[in-house]
Amino acid sequence: MPAGLGYLEAMPTDVPSAGPTRGFFDAWSRVYDFPLVQLATYRPVHDAVLQALESEPSARVLDIGCGTGRLAERLIAARGVRSVLGCDFSAGMLAHAAERLRPHGTAETARVALVRGDATRLPFAAASFDAAVSTEAFHWFPDQDAALRELWRVLRPGGRLLLALVSPPFEIIADAVEIGMRLVGQPLWWTTPSRLCAQVEAAGFHVECRRRIFRIPGFLLPPVLTVARRSR
DSSP states (O other): OOSSOOOEEOOOTTOOSSSOOHHHHHHHTTTTTOHHHIIIIIHHHHHHHHHHHHTSOOSEEEEETOTTSHHHHHHHTSTTOOEEEEEESOHHHHHHHHHHHGGGSSSTTOSEEEEEOBTTBOOSOTTOEEEEEEESOGGGOSOHHHHHHHHHHHEEEEEEEEEEEEOOSSHHHHHHHHHHHHHTTOOOOOOOHHHHHHHHHHTTEEEEEEEEOOOSTTTTSOEEEEEEEEOO
């Protein structure tokens, strides 16, 4: 990255329109960093991911769906992490992330970089990362199986995937929310814990553990952290 951290543009020009619009996330980026939003919604999930990552330090970490860079900023300070690459679909989110991470990206040996890209066609070489994390983003990916295959590809053999998102216990809840979001024009794809586990393992990962994350809003539908390892 040049002096004055920005982000690299690597979004394919032929991205299908099946998923939510970029404008939705650009607008959400304006309130994403409000303290109450972070404290109630995102901080508990980030804490859980960082705690899980701490058990096996990883030098090169990919943050897919990095948003405004809140988790990336904390990852840089985590034990054993040498570099963090944040990737997101939204230019608005990345603009905020670039501002937040600027102090970490001005030196020639910058430990952080940002890329605008598509989770289903990641612009990174195979086996580039020791760990990949994704928090409250996976349900927005229109082709989750393709995204998982890409995450498998860019992780080194034995690398870990830490995936955290709301995962309803019953299919009927996931289906109802999906229908509602489609009606407002911003589709998402919630998946039950068992279905997500099957998806992750079908992509070539071994699921090591799953646990629910408590947070006050949505306590009836808490996020689930899935930790999986890429097969060798």
